[in-house]
Amino acid sequence: MPRFAPDSRGLVVNVEANSDDEFDRHDAPRTSTGLVQHREQKLMMKLGFSFFIFGLINNVLYVIILSAALDLVPPSTPKGIIAFCNIAPALVAKVAWPYILKGRIHYARRLIGCCILSFLGMVIIALFDGLLVRLLGIAFASFSSGLGELTFLQLSTTYSPPPVAGHAVGYFASGTGAAGLVGAFLWWEVRGLGVRLGVGMSSVMPFIIPLTYHFLLPHSSAFLFAVTPTVYDSNFSPPPALSTLPYTPLAAAEDEEGEEEGTYAPGPDKGTHLTVADKIRLVQPLLQKYMLPLFCGIGPTLLYPIPSKEASWILSKIIHTVRDYYPLWQLVYQTFVFLSRSSISMGLPPLPERLLPLPSVVQGVILSTLAYEAAVGFFGTPPDEPNQTKNIFFVFFLICLEGICGGLAYVNVFYRINHEPPDANIRYNDIELTRQAREFRIGSIGFADSTGILLASILAVSDRG
Template identity: 30%
Template sequence: MLIIALTPAHTDGGSISTKLAGVILASLSSGAGELSFLGLTHFYGRFSLASWSSGTGAAGLVGAGAYAVATTSLGLSVKFTLLASACLPAIMLVSFFVILPLGALRVATRKAAQYRSIDNSHDDEEVEARHTERDDETSEEDGLLGPAGDGTRFVKASERGKVSQAWASFQENLNRSKGLFFPFMLPLLLVYVAEYTINQGVTPTLLFPLKETPFEQYRAFYPAYNAIYQAGVFISRSSSPFFRIHHLYFPSFLQIANLAILTLHALFNFIPNVYLIFLIIFWEGLLGGLVYVNTFAEIADRVPAADREFSLAATTVSDSGGICIAGFLGMAFEVWLCRWQVSQGRKYCTMS
């Protein structure tokens, strides 16, 4: 955030590359944080997952809403708004190391260390046994090599054992991921591809004459759409203690329908006013949040406790992958839709 805020506003190659580096760092931290913290909710009981989902929804709502209010209503610069927000990640450090009870994590860490110790001892015994067998079979060669050769062969055998163990662990995790793909990962992937293609590729072209809207500038449309979308996400991500869905594909297909409707409107301009667009964007946020929170709630219900932490963390690949795919689709969508609108005499997407 600091990198983006402190680079110049002009768009020469150096400035753009620096800002992109800031975006990449933000994405890396966001993805790593989600993968880690979502998996850790397994150790804090069922309500922790609902709290996590609600918190992520609130973060999007507060972030998008604060940016829209600061830059549109208060007239503050983008640079000042980003600098004022740069201190917020420090709250996460305080929350984790000061507020969050760490006893459950310490117990889990000790148990995992014990399991690793037992496994490693067993592996070392196997390696030593194989080494002893080879010694018996090749005693004449060992006499020529001496003690140094014995130590070298033992280290190499131990290293091969660790590599084999790591490869076996990777294969096991891959097999576990295959079992998660169709019931959990695919519907989450679909909903994220659809909603982020809408957000990044379609909504920048959902523009109306300013006199028919509550806005004074065309650049105000996108932050408003984003804030409305995040409001829907927050509500639905906070709903799991009160409302659950078990058929995850149904809202995913509804989200794809949203993408089709808004794309057709961007092409043919049949929705009469911006307020109906607001309603569809809010509905989009509701659907996205519902699939997110209910996917992980279903994992918590249906996956055995021994596999639950891994399953929660592994499934986050779907939303990250969906956002990545949608990013590439969105670049093509926005350029295509804007060119189409300009060819039809609607040049709003080229205005600010």
């Protein structure tokens, strides 16, 4: 049997590796570094898969509700009211929790609360037919989704070194992108069962989150001896003295102060928390750098006459009624959001910091273009049938580009902020405040993305034509 001991670097190594030991029979690495790398690869796979599930399940109900918008309200009701009730409570959650609450985050309690709230929201939608009651259920599910997204992004900051935290964020973003496709597909499959049964079946999905958290997600202390190469740059990553601060298991005591339970040791000042002045100081440099790229990306919903077989054989097979345009645009957009949000998890490098505003600039151009097309059209008013088909393909292209830019902005902004250097006003040896500052910064910018979507829904509510 092999014997293990820490080497001079603190890595756990096999000091009696030979060709007859147990690890050889399982084709495991025989060198000390290889053994640790093998262990780390398994941990990183579990970490990535866990955060992918978090992103997928947390956002899938949001997409199901949007996909079912036409079935949830009477035909005369503006569909934008569904989008409004599906995003406004999430925005409240993203604004309130980072800025108002203080102390240590009880991640397990938060996630169980979100799970129960999502379940109740979907059950209300399924059991009641009244418009106001259904909007209340949508609001419950929305608040839970917003708080859940905030919580998972903050949870990623508890992992160290920065490449591990970035790995978690990359897979979480990929999961949120996949939720668009999975949610749209699920509703397409179950919509024939009706709102009551289709939405009711979806209500059990949130319970996957606490199960994943407790039984699959590796604890941050498992990465204490990671051998992942870490390159620290003053403009990108925290200094080693801070990023490699030791982590300890989750506190077992239930009487710890504040709202947080952490991965850091409580220390002598476990009641320490960021003040309002600290939070304002932390968020000021993030406004232009990170929030503006998340805010942009809204556009009108465009409808066209049903294409004939003579004008377009392909489109005539896909679009049978005017109601088919909405789910089609959603499917196209969500497909490219998934691909772009998965860019980092697929191994593509993140955008350079100087290019972070680029996706938002392109989205602004797309918004102006789609608004002009919605108002007057590019090929004349009213357009003839062949030109109308060109309009549809043109909008198809713009929506693809919009999805790419929106996904790139999301994953790169949160990836970059996870590598931000610590605040200069926080002492490097103040572990508690340093941890809270990292959690606050990544949580404080999420409302920018929701605000852009909220503005789009308000425009849709006001558009009754």
